[in-house]
Amino acid sequence: MAHPGDGGNPFAEPPDLDNPFQDPAVTQHRPSPPPQYATLDVYNPFDSHEQQAAAAVATADLLRQQEELNRKAEELDRREQELRHAEALGGASPPRRNNWPPLPAFCPVQPCFFQDIAVEIPQEFQRVVTAMYYLWLCSTASLLLNFVASLAWFCVSTDRGSDFGLALLWALIFTPCSFVCWYRPMYKAFRSDSSFNFFVFFFVFFVQDAVYVLQAIGIPGWGFSGWVSALMVLKSNPPVAVLALPVALLFTGIAVLGIVLLKRIHSLYRRTGASFQKAQEEFAAGVFANPAVRTAAASAAFRGP
Template identity: 55%
Template structure:
């Protein structure tokens, strides 16, 4: 019984449970944390020592997983572009109005001075022959067609310069090879013939077509210019004996004389450039012709009206009518 009556808490081999190392460590940690939190003041910039050891962290930022819709920026651009388009149209209308006012004032001054005087070709006053045409693109041609007509005029000048260069090349070839007299003579003929004929036959029709919106003159220009384009192609080819320093003639001359051959090659290049530019301008004029509302029926009507309004045709018709009436009267008697 003595064994069962002993007090277990007085035994030296049993340790105090509160002295356990894990319990002691937990109590120390709790005490330190409580002291730290007791010293922390949220209204000051100082931070607790326990929290100061932690690295600073960045605030959370929400990043979109998708890009925002792009409908807002194009709307701004569209509104800006619409305003710019309106300003551009307003400036264009103001420019056209100023151009019309200038042309009206010029026409009034011309009518007050007795009409327009021919100014082309620009010849000296003492020259025995005076100008034959009135040529002023800024006065006769509407604003939207002035650039095209000016380019056609520069193309005609380039055509004239090419014919002059062809004449000089044929002369140089004739000096090297006297058997090329036919080419030199034809080169003179082409220069004297094609220079005025090209101005009258295809430049003046396109000038008048854009001036008065004439379908008949457009058709005249297209017909003559197609023929002129074919002549340009033949001249750029340069068949010997045809009076053109084209590629065949240039290569033939290059074998005889290098310097003259280089000159003729330059002339052949000018003819080739003339073909290309003429084809481009033909397509451009045709595209503009389609936007003017011209047609073959209008061309026929304009031709008929022009023929009937001609005084020579009217006189011939009146003479024929009177003779027919006299013949019918004599037969009735």
């Protein structure tokens, strides 16, 4: 018997409606297929640890960025307060009291300079200026330790009086002169992008680096407890060498660090657009802006030939 839709073929299979297992009343009560679980090839027990490590790194990065933003916000707040104070004074720049060297109030000698790296130095140069300040502090400490070592050597050997006297002289001369002659020009160069101060710094600090090398060598009779002097006293008096050898090591570290920082500042100087011509212009402008020079020039012009 032909069924409808079989195209008149008497050998066609009967439709699915004749299959009792396809009855809707039966299929709706079939259990749903079990859920598919991940196999061992897919499951990785270290994924959670890697995610935690990545989250920890991201959190540390966010905290570091937040600290940097807070520091910049404090710097902006301080500058804003200075600007407000300047507006209260009628547009004049706020007076700044000298704060360096940090001397107590009862001291008859008052601070001679104002120094605030976080306020006066641009953000991208603060690290190198701070490093140069610490280099100056280390050089000052090395001169004081050099004086102590020379004094100890003079106490056990009176023929080392010249080394002791020169060590005292170097400590008294190099400490203030190094601050004024190379640190302050470097500070002012980065503060105001001054080509003239950059050239002063490069010239003086190159000489200073040569002195650092001589200090590390320690030629006898020059007042430096470098390697040569320290090894000499090691043979004759080991207790004194205990003081001299650390001084020689400190002199060596300062010499190496000075060369590294000099190269670093030179690379930053080339990025600032400074030049020798600009330094000449700044020098000429500074000379003619000096009231004493202008008065002398006016007097010479008034007198005539």
